[in-house]
Amino acid sequence: MSNLFFKREFSSGSTIFAEGDAGDCAYIIEAGQVEIATSNKDDKIVLAQLGKGDLFGEMSLIDGLPRNASAQALVDTTLTVVTNDQIESRLQDADPVLGLLIRVILERFRSERKLHFHHLLEQDNRHLLAPQDSVNQSRHKALDNMKLEGELRRALEEDEFVLHYQPIVDLASGLVAGFETLIRWQHPERGLLSPFFFIEMAEQSALMVSIGHWLNKQACLAQQLFEKTVRACSPDAKAPFVGLNISGRQLKEPGFAAELGALIQETGTNPSHIKLEITESLLLNHDVALNWIKACKDRGFNITLDDFGTGYSSLSYLHYFPIDTLKIDQSFVLSMLDNPRSMAIIRSIMKLAQELGMDVVAEGIEKPFELQNLRAMGCTYGQGYLLSRPVSESSALNLLSGSRKLVDL
Ligand code: C2E
Ligand code: CA
Ligand code: CA
Numbered sequence: 206m207s208n209l210f211f212k213r214e215f216s217s218g219s220t221i222f223a224e225g226d227a228g229d230c231a232y233i234i235e236a237g238q239v240e241i242a243t244s245n246k247d248d249k250i251v252l253a254q255l256g257k258g259d260l261f262g263e264m265s266l267i268d269g270l271p272r273n274a275s276a277q278a279l280v281d282t283t284l285t286v287v288t289n290d291q292i293e294s295r296l297q298d299a300d301p302v303l304g305l306l307i308r309v310i311l312e313r314f315r316s317e318r319k320l321h322f323h324h325l326l327e328q329d330n331r332h333l334l335a336p337q338d339s340v341n342q343s344r345h346k347a348l349d350n351m352k353l354e355g356e357l358r359r360a361l362e363e364d365e366f367v368l369h370y371q372p373i374v375d376l377a378s379g380l381v382a383g384f385e386t387l388i389r390w391q392h393p394e395r396g397l398l399s400p401f402f403f404i405e406m407a408e409q410s411a412l413m414v415s416i417g418h419w420l421n422k423q424a425c426l427a428q429q430l431f432e433k434t435v436r437a438c439s440p441d442a443k444a445p446f447v448g449l450n451i452s453g454r455q456l457k458e459p460g461f462a463a464e465l466g467a468l469i470q471e472t473g474t475n476p477s478h479i480k481l482e483i484t485e486s487l488l489l490n491h492d493v494a495l496n497w498i499k500a501c502k503d504r505g506f507n508i509t510l511d512d513f514g515t516g517y518s519s520l521s522y523l524h525y526f527p528i529d530t531l532k533i534d535q536s537f538v539l540s541m542l543d544n545p546r547s548m549a550i551i552r553s554i555m556k557l558a559q560e561l562g563m564d565v566v567a568e569g570i571e572k573p574f575e576l577q578n579l580r581a582m583g584c585t586y587g588q589g590y591l592l593s594r595p596v597s598e599s600s601a602l603n604l605l606s607g608s609r610k611l612v613d614l
Pocket of ligand 2: 385450482511
């Protein structure tokens with residue numbers, strides 16, 4: 206439904222909103238021209254004429270008050286709608302002092318604006334209100350982000366996200382042991398987009414929670430499908446696991462474990478075959494993270510510490526959190542050949558993991574030299590372009606119904 210409101214068209218002369226209307230959204234002008242005006246008895250007083258890229262109607266979004274000016278399309282106009290909840294979730298997440306400041310400044314602005322609009326009229330108000338370059342830049346960035354968020358919302362409704370699967374190989378046997386799920390966006394115009402273009406933006410908004418629900422379900426379904434495919438060929442083979450990347454937003458969700466628990470029941474998935482990948486940066490809030498991890502472990506899920514070694518206190522995390530698997534960050538593997546210290550660090554991580562009874566996955570294996578050394582050090586699992594790039598679901602299924610072997614060791 207909200208999809209309908211994502212972009213709106215107004216023909217020349219039509220009213221976008223009138224003074225006194227409830228303010229439930231703001232607009233960004235994609236094309237056209239909009240006049241903002243207020244009335245003084247019977248006189249119409251034009252406050253601004255806005256064009257492509259301008260934002261208007263934003264005040265009501267923050268304080269929920271009725272519109273104190275009207276907006277009219279001067280020519281045929283296309284607008285992107287910025288909804289209430291997009292702003293609301295940002296305000297909730299913002300430092301409370303900042304939230305308060307915004308509201309107070311807005312209150313003052315509203316009352317002063319009433320007093321000064323006559324004065325403003327006599328001058329070039331576009332010039333008066335023109336922000337400085339740096340303000341302009343951050344304003345454009347904020348607007349771009351809001352537009353991207355709208356697009357992401359639509360992408361979720363239109364089912365444009367897809368999962369790719371990167372094989373994780375048992376380095377002792379050379380067989381595929383499981384997959385890491387990696388999200389992509391099949392954009393209607395821009396093609397297949399990497400998570401680098403959108404995941405950070407999604408994480409800044411409440412949208413990541415909805416995308417997370419979708420990811421959880423897909424991961425459970427994929428694990429089931431992979432397990433059936435393997436068992437059809439060799440009934441005694443170990444079930445493949447599926448790694449799921451968890452964002453900071455999801456880690457703050459108190460109902461996460463219960464929701465995932467319900468999903469595995471619904472899909473018949475064994476929770477120990479779902480590996481939840483969390484990065485060290487998500488563990489800074491110890492208490493929240495520990496409760497989340499415990500709730501997931503109580504339900505039988507496996508916890509993987511992703512990008513291990515890149516945080517501030519990697520070792521203390523191991524002491525404090527019940528982790529099952531360590532994923533050695535790509536940067537250590539990448540520098541193995543040139544930097545003997547990286548090799549020594551990997552060897553130490555491996556020893557430590559062994560003593561603590563944890564599995565180790567080495568990420569970002571690109572060269573045979575790296576693979577050979579990791580095997581020689583007794584690393585349990587490997588992942589990287591040398592073994593396989595992330596592949597589509599059908600390619601993953603082909604791999605599982607074939608030999609499952611990615612390297613001859
Ligand atoms: P990550 O979790 O560290 O994922 C590993 C990334 O390294 C993937 O990039 C993968 O394609 C890439 N990679 C794998 N092998 C190699 C290699 O040999 N060399 C190099 N240079 N790179 C390799 P991708 O798919 O672009 O994902 C990037 C990041 O986006 C992920 O880093 C993760 O932080 C995030 N991400 C991806 N999918 C999801 C998701 O479903 N949920 C969340 N919350 N984040 C995701
Ligand atoms: Ca990961
Ligand atoms: Ca990683």
